[in-house]
Amino acid sequence: MTDDVRVLLVDDQDLVRSGLRRILRRRAGFLIVAECADGAGVPEALAEHDVDVIVMDLRMKHVDGIEATRRLRATSDHPPVLALTTFDDDDLLSGALRAGAAGFILKDSPAEDLIRAVRTVAMGESWLDPTVTARVLTTYRNAVAPNTSRVEALTSREHDVLQAIGRGLTNAEIAAALFISEVTVKSHIGRIFAKLGLRDRSAAIVYAFDHGIVAPDNPVA
Incomplete structure (x- = not known):
């Protein structure tokens, strides 16, 4: 048995995949x-291999990354998707989130950021590239129905956890900051999503920004 993060690379450029292999060693x-x-080719690859995370290019000739992610979301069980693109395009990146991607990162990001992003998404958490997050979240929220659930429904501890999610902290980082276990963090997150009608961490980050739980100038990891 291996503890390595098992990665599926999806990109139509051999040179890009080669570069990703050199980074994700x-x-x-x-x-x-x-x-x-x-x-x-994603469904066949998933049928043949155990995969923890998919690193998916958004611009491909036949089935692009957004459509491939949307198809995955329709299945009962699939690995999380980290969207990867050279294009600083708010609509494109917002579309990836709406399709079900757990996050996105630009191809010109530092190797250290890519490593952190892949590992974070493989853990079932979100990664939003901080260089374009604020703009992309604006585009994302304009394309989805407004959430009318009330933050007052949260307990004080759930509020703290939502604030930490909005700041981009992982479950382990939230647990350390609040002096609770990761299992407790996961329980709080489940109740937060249920109370506020949120689909995933990306939606939770948008909610945290929209309701002043996180200030717009706070960094998102």
């Missing part, structure tokens, strides 16, 4: 189990 705790040059 086994000695850094990653194992590239499969590669696809188009989103159409």
